[in-house]
Amino acid sequence: MAEKTKSVEFIPRLLPPFELFAEGHRGCQGCGEALALRQILKVAGPNTIICSATGCMEIISSPYPETAWRVPWIHVAFENAAAVAAGVEAGIKILQKKNRYREGKVNVIAIAGDGGTADIGLQALSGALERRHDFLYVCTDNEAYMNTGIQRSSATPYGASTTTSPTGKESIGQQTPKKNMPKIVAAHDVPYLATACPSYPLDLMNKTRRALDTEGPTYMHVLSPCPTGWRHGIDMAVEMGRLAVETGVFPLYEIVDGRLSLNIKMDERKPVIEYLKPQGRFRHLKPEDVEIIQRQVNEYYEQLIYRAECDANK
Amino acid sequence: MGERTGLEVSLAISEAVKFARADAIAAYPITPQTHIVEELAQMVADGDLDAEFIMVESEHSAMSACCGTSAVGARTFTATASQGLALMHEMLFIASGLRLPIVMAIANRALSAPLSIWGDQSDVMAERDCGWIQVFAETGQDAFDLTVQMFKVAEDKRVLLPAIVNIDGFTLSHVIEPLFMESQDDIDAFLPPYEPQVILDPKEPVTIGPVGFPEIYTEIKMQQNEALLGSYDVVLEVWEEWEKKFGRAYHPVESYRADDAEILINLAGAISGTARVAIDQMREEGKSVGMVRTRLWRPYPFEDMRAAVKNAKAVAVVDRALSFGGPGGPIASELRGCLYPLAEKPVVACFIAGLGGRDVTIEDFYTIVEETEKILESGYSGEYKMIGVRE
Numbered sequence: 001m002a003e004k005t006k007s008v009e010f011i012p013r014l015l016p017p018f019e020l021f022a023e024g025h026r027g028c029q030g031c032g033e034a035l036a037l038r039q040i041l042k043v044a045g046p047n048t049i050i051c052s053a054t055g056c057m058e059i060i061s062s063p064y065p066e067t068a069w070r071v072p073w074i075h076v077a078f079e080n081a082a083a084v085a086a087g088v089e090a091g092i093k094i095l096q097k098k099n100r101y102r103e104g105k106v107n108v109i110a111i112a113g114d115g116g117t118a119d120i121g122l123q124a125l126s127g128a129l130e131r132r133h134d135f136l137y138v139c140t141d142n143e144a145y146m147n148t149g150i151q152r153s154s155a156t157p158y159g160a161s162t163t164t165s166p167t168g169k170e171s172i173g174q175q176t177p178k179k180n181m182p183k184i185v186a187a188h189d190v191p192y193l194a195t196a197c198p199s200y201p202l203d204l205m206n207k208t209r210r211a212l213d214t215e216g217p218t219y220m221h222v223l224s225p226c227p228t229g230w231r232h233g234i235d236m237a238v239e240m241g242r243l244a245v246e247t248g249v250f251p252l253y254e255i256v257d258g259r260l261s262l263n264i265k266m267d268e269r270k271p272v273i274e275y276l277k278p279q280g281r282f283r284h285l286k287p288e289d290v291e292i293i294q295r296q297v298n299e300y301y302e303q304l305i306y307r308a309e310c311d312a313n314k
Numbered sequence: 315m316g317e318r319t320g321l322e323v324s325l326a327i328s329e330a331v332k333f334a335r336a337d338a339i340a341a342y343p344i345t346p347q348t349h350i351v352e353e354l355a356q357m358v359a360d361g362d363l364d365a366e367f368i369m370v371e372s373e374h375s376a377m378s379a380c381c382g383t384s385a386v387g388a389r390t391f392t393a394t395a396s397q398g399l400a401l402m403h404e405m406l407f408i409a410s411g412l413r414l415p416i417v418m419a420i421a422n423r424a425l426s427a428p429l430s431i432w433g434d435q436s437d438v439m440a441e442r443d444c445g446w447i448q449v450f451a452e453t454g455q456d457a458f459d460l461t462v463q464m465f466k467v468a469e470d471k472r473v474l475l476p477a478i479v480n481i482d483g484f485t486l487s488h489v490i491e492p493l494f495m496e497s498q499d500d501i502d503a504f505l506p507p508y509e510p511q512v513i514l515d516p517k518e519p520v521t522i523g524p525v526g527f528p529e530i531y532t533e534i535k536m537q538q539n540e541a542l543l544g545s546y547d548v549v550l551e552v553w554e555e556w557e558k559k560f561g562r563a564y565h566p567v568e569s570y571r572a573d574d575a576e577i578l579i580n581l582a583g584a585i586s587g588t589a590r591v592a593i594d595q596m597r598e599e600g601k602s603v604g605m606v607r608t609r610l611w612r613p614y615p616f617e618d619m620r621a622a623v624k625n626a627k628a629v630a631v632v633d634r635a636l637s638f639g640g641p642g643g644p645i646a647s648e649l650r651g652c653l654y655p656l657a658e659k660p661v662v663a664c665f666i667a668g669l670g671g672r673d674v675t676i677e678d679f680y681t682i683v684e685e686t687e688k689i690l691e692s693g694y695s696g697e698y699k700m701i702g703v704r705e
Contacts, residue, residue, distance in 0.1 A: 046516055049514045051382065052523075058525070062523070062524035064524040065524075065530070072515060073520075074385055074521075076405070077408055080374065080405070083374070083382070084379065084381055084385075085382065086368060086375075086382060087379035087380060087386075088383070088514060091338050091366065091383035091386035094383075095337060097364070100507070102516075127370055127375055
């Protein structure tokens with residue numbers, strides 16, 4: 001979808017120039033996560049309420065008395081963005097019914113990082129999905145607890161060195177493969193689910209539109225390159241996202257009503273070493289480690305292709 | 315007109331929530347709170363209560379969802395107990411910090427381990443400092459009245475703080491009591507719809523729950539504390555209005571045969587019923603005994619308490635919670651702190667009783683008073699004594 005969509009020149013004309021996630025926030029230079037939020041907000045528009053988990057995006061955007069949010073925004077705690085969003089959605093529903101809240105659709109979006117989603121917030125997310133609240137949950141995944149200083153999460157990929165899964169004589173770094181969060185969400189039979197990356201802005205924004213237009217719980221898993229935690233150049237977040245997709249490390253796909261389709265299907269993928277090499281967190285890996293990762297990526301990508309083909313022929 | 319009826323106290327709370335026209339309820343089942351939320355779920359299912367009922371997957375999410383519903387302007391209720399309240403712990407401080415006027419009933423129950431589903435006040439005492447308004451009910455009537463009243467107090471724009479209504483697990487929550495249920499019209503006249511001051515509204519965007527740096531955190535916490543201290547006046551206002559309207563009086567500290575009593579018993583909750591019987595018996599036997607019952611627990615009614623006990627020789631506090639390794643029970647600790655600045659004050663004796671569903675009997679009150687007499691003779695109270703421990 002994305003690579004077929006028109007050239008970059010079209011974007012300024014097609015998108016509202018006004019920033020609802022305002023400039024001047026305190027994000028690190030070259031932050032991929034902030035870029036994703038900016039893109040999401042451009043599509044969501046002003047009729048949106050953001051329910052934020054504790055994390056990078058929360059602390060950089062709301063140092064009282066400043067705020068980067070031009071839409072209503074609430075942060076309650078770390079592990080409960082989905083539960084708060086559930087309350088916001090249910091509250092608006094009943095108050096609109098009683099004519100005590102302004103009319104019209106309000107987009108309720110919960111945003112949490114990979115720790116707030118795959119680790120500590122998993123239960124609240126599962127509950128909110130199961131109860132079928134009408135909201136979009138966005139996991140901005142930078143693959144570790146970056147806010148607290150790059151500690152591993154269950155979404156940290158195999159072989160990555162973090163401050164709590166450090167590489168050493170006895171350790172390769174993170175010793176287990178990344179938790180497949182979209183797969184867990186898919187098991188809740190949500191009507192719409194997508195993976196996305198701010199390096200593919202039109203793809204990400206189209207998916208946001210589609211998610212918000214879908215009734216019921218929807219989910220977007222957004223890979224968000226993090227120069228600070230991944231230890232790559234501050235001008236490389238977009239490129240790292242592209243490489244993640246082009247190597248097959250982070251495939252872009254959608255699951256709509258149970259049918260999976262790959263958005264960018266590559267016949268030839270770049271070798272994973274091209275994605276791993278610019279990142280300090282993988283610098284210690286030996287060729288045989290890279291081979292293991294390549295094998296994991298290949299296997300998963302093949303699974304996805306097979307699933308997409310099966311679903312297409314359903 | 316209202317009606318006199320007999321009702322399980324849990325259901326009286328559900329009725330109060332219905333009469334208060336709550337918009338949203340988010341709750342998770344836990345004994346002995348379940349009857350409250352079951353009844354509310356039934357009311358919503360039957361169309362008798364027009365509300366969103368969010369049956370969440372944990373108490374943590376219950377309070378989180380309550381923050382969400384309250385932040386968009388919905389009148390919000392929840393109920394819990396014991397482990398559920400403990401799981402909410404983190405969220406309780408946030409709900410008060412965000413100034414969200416949620417009302418919560420707690421069917422007070424012991425904390426694990428060992429697991430105990432039975433009553434004491436360990437659960438709420440562990441949440442003493444969470445910034446909520448906290449009141450204790452003695453009877454089913456109290457439970458009904460306080461639940462309605464607390465919506466009015468919490469939502470008052472001078473307050474905007476959440477409120478807890480404590481009822482003793484089982485000994486109050488599960489008993490059927492005669493009570494007077496006011497009519498919907500009268501409750502409507504007493505409690506108008508919630509008019510929130512600040513809500514999440516796309517037309518007027520606000521940021522709720524920001525980061526507070528050291529330059530501002532202290533000031534925000536002071537504001538919050540001032541709001542809680544200031545809620546005292548609003549509580550009194552609301553109780554006066556209630557008394558005028560419905561004829562039932564409520565006070566921060568409620569006295570029973572206390573005026574001339576040498577020994578006063580201070581406690582909170584439904585064991586005061588037993589205390590009354592014990593006091594009546596002891597009075598007949600010539601003992602000078604009375605009771606001061608803690609109704610308003612937060613904000614702590616310092617002046618009311620000082621005035622209520624100033625003529626007594628001793629106050630015997632019955633605490634249904636234990637501060638392990640500390641000075642005893644929380645009610646006694648607060649009372650000692652309250653009286654400390656006074657030059658002349660009664661001796662405060664602390665008795666821990668009624669843990670994990672152990673009955674506090676009339677005989678126990680005799681023991682407590684006898685022990686207090688001994689303390690008066692010796693002049694030394696010590697920290698505390700545990701009552702009714704099997705040897």
